[in-house]
Amino acid sequence: MKGYLVLENGHRFSGELIGAVRRGYGEVVFHTGMTGYQEILTDPSYANQIVVMTYPLIGNYGINAEDFEAKKPWLTGFITSDACSKPSHNASEKTLHTYLEEQGIVGLTGVDTRSLVRMIRQHGSLKGYIVSGAEIEMVDGSFTFPDLPRDLVKKVTTPVITQHTAEGEHHVVLLDFGAKGNIANSLAAHGCRVTVVPATTSLEIIRALQPDGIMLSNGPGDPQDNLDLLPTIRALGEEFPVFGICLGHQLIGLAYGAKTHKMKFGHRGSNHPVKDLRTGKVHITSQNHGYTVDDATLPSVLEVTHVNVNDGTVEGVRHRTLPVFSVQYHPEAAPGPEDARELFVEFTTQMNERKGHRLVYAT
Numbered sequence: 236m237k238g239y240l241v242l243e244n245g246h247r248f249s250g251e252l253i254g255a256v257r258r259g260y261g262e263v264v265f266h267t268g269m270t271g272y273q274e275i276l277t278d279p280s281y282a283n284q285i286v287v288m289t290y291p292l293i294g295n296y297g298i299n300a301e302d303f304e305a306k307k308p309w310l311t312g313f314i315t316s317d318a319c320s321k322p323s324h325n326a327s328e329k330t331l332h333t334y335l336e337e338q339g340i341v342g343l344t345g346v347d348t349r350s351l352v353r354m355i356r357q358h359g360s361l362k363g364y365i366v367s368g369a370e371i372e373m374v375d376g377s378f379t380f381p382d383l384p385r386d387l388v389k390k391v392t393t394p395v396i397t398q399h400t401a402e403g404e405h406h407v408v409l410l411d412f413g414a415k416g417n418i419a420n421s422l423a424a425h426g427c428r429v430t431v432v433p434a435t436t437s438l439e440i441i442r443a444l445q446p447d448g449i450m451l452s453n454g455p456g457d458p459q460d461n462l463d464l465l466p467t468i469r470a471l472g473e474e475f476p477v478f479g480i481c482l483g484h485q486l487i488g489l490a491y492g493a494k495t496h497k498m499k500f501g502h503r504g505s506n507h508p509v510k511d512l513r514t515g516k517v518h519i520t521s522q523n524h525g526y527t528v529d530d531a532t533l534p535s536v537l538e539v540t541h542v543n544v545n546d547g548t549v550e551g552v553r554h555r556t557l558p559v560f561s562v563q564y565h566p567e568a569a570p571g572p573e574d575a576r577e578l579f580v581e582f583t584t585q586m587n588e589r590k591g592h593r594l595v596y597a598t
């Protein structure tokens with residue numbers, strides 16, 4: 236069935252509808268990864284966004300049982316140049332088309348994604364609809380582009396406290412702002428027992444869980460929608476090692492007094508170079524964010540540890556006196572390179588040091 240992407244700047248892109256037959260509305264963003272579409276589809280940070288894949292062939296290895304980052308997708312549309320309907324991979328269980336249909340997500344394929352992405356890069360991010368040709372005729376081509384819903388973290392967070400891993404040397408409480416599954420998996424792989432808690436869990440309840448460290452996850456939307464969470468984050472930093480990823484990083488920035496701002500079109504891809512200022516090493520990183528911590532507003536208690544090699548934006552900070560650190564990119568990969576996995580070791584080292592200090596105090 237013929238379909239369209241209708242953008243708020245008046246432009247339209249045509250294609251073929253795939254997946255669920257419904258209207259999709261969201262912020263149109265692009266991802267430059269050649270692979271990883273299953274992880275992208277299920278990363279809750281894409282809530283309310285229509286994702287355009289710049290790599291032309293998507294769906295060629297199908298959908299498998301392993302690569303989900305969350306139980307369901309939160310994005311509102313998926314756009315490709317060529318969606319492959321005959322996947323070939325021994326782990327493939329279904330096609331991209333079937334998965335989108337089952338999950339109620341509309342897709343549009345056969346789109347001139349190169350020209351669409353050039354437009355987004357020029358204008359900055361744009362709101363848009365994916366609609367069928369018939370619907371365009373019905374509304375006579377007139378669309379309004381209302382503001383997108385805010386406060387998305389509260390929608391995607393877990394409603395209950397759950398134990399992800401039962402065994403482990405360090406107990407990590409993971410504040411779920413829309414966490415990708417591979418954050419908890421990576422912690423478990425580094426010897427951590429992980430308890431996942433709702434975003435708004437109180438300091439008292441977190442304390443009662445007796446964590447050795449706190450993980451602040453990735454998540455959707457504008458970081459400034461979560462100002463109510465900042466007092467808890469600040470208080471946690473006084474008592475535990477804290478590691479923040481993506482939205483978690485932005486909230487650490489806000490908690491200590493920095494500001495965040497929306498970027499023109501963000502960073503979404505699997506090959507973003509990030510320089511560690513302490514070692515001079517450059518890591519190729521996985522990224523998905525539209526906001527950034529504003530360098531010029533960083534308080535003196537936070538030191539910049541990582542910068543983006545392409546545009547100089549802040550990619551990591553560290554508290555000067557507390558074991559609190561965070562990165563804007565995704566060391567848990569999924570999808571993308573695993574260059575930055577050592578950050579999980581840094582976190583477990585901090586938890587070890589804290590235990591060491593406790594022993595000293597106890598004797």
Ligand SMILES: NC(=O)CC[C@H](N)C(=O)O
Nearest residue numbers: 453454456481482525526
């Ligand atoms: N992956 C994330 O955590 C994204 C953070 C935030 N929603 C942004 O777009 O910048």
